[in-house]
C-alpha cells in the first residue's frame with residue numbers, strides 16, 4: 366500500500382469498523398478530513414478564492430460543510446445548481462463553469478441569480494448575451510494535451526488565445542461584462558510547470574485584450590495521493606504563487622481556483638468484496654480477481670488505467686506473499702476491467718468473500734457511477750463524521 370493520508374488518521378480504524386456493518390461495494394467519506402483539506406488550502410493558497418468543483422463528490426454534507434467554511438462553488442449543470450440552492454447556498458457564491466450548455470439552462474442559472482459564466486465559442490457567447498444579459502463572462506483558453514495529467518481535460522474545452530481575444534470583443538459588443546480567462550491544466554497534474562505555461566498564456570491575453578480584464582480562473586489539477594508520490598500541497602501552492610508573481614508582476618487580477626480531487630480525493634475509501642479469483646489456464650502466472658465494484662459502479666477513472674488506486678487488505682500481514690493480478694468488475698461487460706497492463710499485486714491466497722479497500726477514492730467515484738448497469742445499483746456513499 367502506498368502512503369495514504371486517510372489510513373494515517375486515527376479515524377481510519379473507526380471508518381473500517383463502520384464499513385464492516387455495511388454491504389459492499391460502498392464508499393465512506395471522512396468529512397472532517399475534507400474540512401482540514403479546505404482550511405489548509407485556504408491558508409496556503411490565500412492568493413485565490415476557492416470554488417469547490419461540486420462534480421468531484423456532490424454529497425449534501427460536503428456542500429453544506431464547505432458552504433459554512435466560506436467556500437464558493439463551481440457548478441456544472443442545472444441539477445447541481447438545484448441541489449446547491451436547495452441547501453441554502455447564496456447564488457452569489459456560484460459560477461457556471463461548464464462551457465457546454467443549452468440556452469434554457471443559461472436562462473435558468475440567470476433567473477436563479479448566477480452572474481458568472483464560462484465560455485469558449487461564439488454561439489455560446491451569443492446565448493449568454495441573450496439569456497443572461499449583462500453577466501460576467503470569462504473565456505477558457507485551450508491548453509496543449511499534457512501527458513503528465515492522469516486525467517487530462519484537453520481538447521474538449523477551451524479555444525485558442527486568438528479566439529479568446531475575439532470572444533472578449535464580441536462579449537463587450539453584446540453588452541456582457543468580459544472579465545477574464547480560465548484554464549484547467551488537467552486533473553491530477555503531476556507537472557507543476559504546466560501552470561507556468563498556463564499563466565504565461567493568460568498574461569499574454571490580458572496584455573492584448575481590447576478590454577481591461579481582472580479575473581483568472583485557474584481551475585483544478587491539484588493532486589490526491591494515489592499509488593505514487595506527489596508533491597505536497599505546500600509545494601504546489603508556493604510554485605503557483607511564484608508563477609503568478611512572474612507573469613502578473615504589477616496589479617494583481619482576482620485569482621480563483623476550482624479544486625475537486627485535491628479537496629475530497631484522499632478523504633474516501635471504497636470497500637469492495639472479492640467475488641472470485643480465477644486463472645484462464647492452470648499454467649497462467651497472473652490471476653484474475655473479480656470484485657463487486659467496477660468501472661460502472663465507482664471505479665470509472667480506471668478507464669485507460671488512468672487513476673491507479675492503492676489497495677489495502679484488512680487483517681492481513683503486510684508481508685504476506687503477493688502476485689500480479691488482472692482486476693475486473695462484476696458486470697457481463699468485457700470493458701469492465703480496471704487494471705490489466707498495470708499489474709496490481711495481491712495476496713496469493715486471496716479468496717472470494719474477502720474485502721479489499723481502495724484508498725483515496727473520494728473523488729469522481731460515486732458521482733460517476735452508472736445507474737444500474739447490469740442491474741447493479743449505484744454505489745452507496747456514507748459520511749463518517
Ligand SMILES: Cc1ncc(COP(=O)(O)O)c(C=O)c1O
Nearest residue numbers: 418462552585586623624625626
Ligand atoms: C471546470 C472544472 N473546474 C474544476 C474541475 C476540478 O478539477 P480537479 O478535480 O482536477 O481539481 C473540473 C474537473 O473536471 C472542471 O471541469
